[in-house]
Amino acid sequence: MKEFEKDEISPLSSLDVWEDDVLKRYPEPGVPAKTKDEFRNYDSPEIDSVREFYRLNHKYQTYENVLAKKENFLKFDKKELPWWAAMEYLNTLIDDSDPDTSLDQLQHLLQTAEAIRADGHPDWFVLTGFIHDLGKVLCLFGEPQWNVVGDSFPVGCKFSDKIVFPEFFDANPDSKDERYNTKYGVYTHQCGLDNIHMSWGHDEYLYHITRQHLPEEALYMIRYHSFYSQHREKAYDHLLNSHDQKMFKWVDKFNPYDLYSKSPKPPVVSELKPYYEDLIAKYLPDKVAL
Ligand SMILES: [Fe+2]
Ligand SMILES: [Fe+2]
Numbered sequence: 001m002k003e004f005e006k007d008e009i010s011p012l013s014s015l016d017v018w019e020d021d022v023l024k025r026y027p028e029p030g031v032p033a034k035t036k037d038e039f040r041n042y043d044s045p046e047i048d049s050v051r052e053f054y055r056l057n058h059k060y061q062t063y064e065n066v067l068a069k070k071e072n073f074l075k076f077d078k079k080e081l082p083w084w085a086a087m088e089y090l091n092t093l094i095d096d097s098d099p100d101t102s103l104d105q106l107q108h109l110l111q112t113a114e115a116i117r118a119d120g121h122p123d124w125f126v127l128t129g130f131i132h133d134l135g136k137v138l139c140l141f142g143e144p145q146w147n148v149v150g151d152s153f154p155v156g157c158k159f160s161d162k163i164v165f166p167e168f169f170d171a172n173p174d175s176k177d178e179r180y181n182t183k184y185g186v187y188t189h190q191c192g193l194d195n196i197h198m199s200w201g202h203d204e205y206l207y208h209i210t211r212q213h214l215p216e217e218a219l220y221m222i223r224y225h226s227f228y229s230q231h232r233e234k235a236y237d238h239l240l241n242s243h244d245q246k247m248f249k250w251v252d253k254f255n256p257y258d259l260y261s262k263s264p265k266p267p268v269v270s271e272l273k274p275y276y277e278d279l280i281a282k283y284l285p286d287k288v289a290l
C-alpha cells in the first residue's frame with residue numbers, strides 16, 4: 001500500500017472540524033441554513049482544511065482501498081480491551097483543536113446517548129448512541145483521517161454528484177475505470193446495501209465489531225450514520241432494497257442526536273459510568289477485539 005505523508009494523514013486539526021462542517025451543511029431544523037456562498041466563500045484555514053480533507057478522501061477511497069482495509073481491520077488483531085477501557089482508549093485521540101471549546105470523544109458520545117435516553121428510547125438505542133463513534137480508534141492505528149471520517153458512500157459504482165465536493169472524484173481512479181464508473185457498476189438494481197461496499201471509515205468498522213450483538217436497527221444506525229448522500233439526498237435509491245428503506249427510518253431517527261446534541265456543558269463521566277457499564281454488560285461481550 002502507498003505510504004502517506006503527514007499532511008495527507010491529518011489535513012484537519014481535529015476530526016471535529018469535519019463534524020462541524022456537516023453541521024453547517026445540515027443545520028438543525030429551525031436554524032436558518034447558510035447559502036452555499038455564505039457557507040464556503042470566505043477564506044478560513046478551517047474551510048481550506050475541510051476542502052483538502054475531501055480532496056484526499058475522494059481521491060483515495062477506491063474499491064481497492066475498501067477491500068484492503070477490510071482485509072486488514074476485519075481480522076480484529078490490533079488490540080483487545082474491556083468495552084469501557086476501549087472507550088477511554090478512543091479518548092486518547094487528542095488533536096490540535098482548542099481544548100476550551102471542543103468536547104472530547106467520550107463527551108460527544110455521552111451527550112448523544114443522554115439525549116437519546118432523555119427522549120425515552122429503548123436502552124439498545126441509548127447504547128448505540130454511546131458507542132457509535134468508537135470506530136474512530138482507526139486514527140490511533142495510524143489510519144489517515146480520510147479513511148476514518150467523512151461522508152460515506154458506495155464504492156464500485158458511479159459516485160453521486162449529491163456527495164459533497166463531487167468534483168474531487170475526478171482524481172479517483174475508479175471514476176475512469178469502466179468496471180466501476182457506471183450507475184450500477186459491480187451491483188444490480190436494488191440489490192440491497194448488504195451487498196454493497198461502502199467507503200472505509202469508522203461507521204463500517206464498528207458495524208463489523210458489533211454485528212453479532214446489537215439489534216438490526218442499531219446496526220443500521222452505526223453502519224450508515226455518515227451516509228448523508230442517502231439519508232439527506234436519496235442519491236442511492238436504485239441500490240437500496242425495500243428492507244433497507246424500512247430500516248433507514250432508524251438511521252433518520254438516530255442522526256439528529258448525533259448532529260444536534262452537542263452542548264457546551266460537559267457530562268460528568270463518573271456519574272454516568274455505572275449506567276453505561278450496565279448497558280454494556282447487558283448487550284456486549286466483556287471485551288472488544290479491535
Ligand atoms: Fe460518526
Ligand atoms: Fe458522532
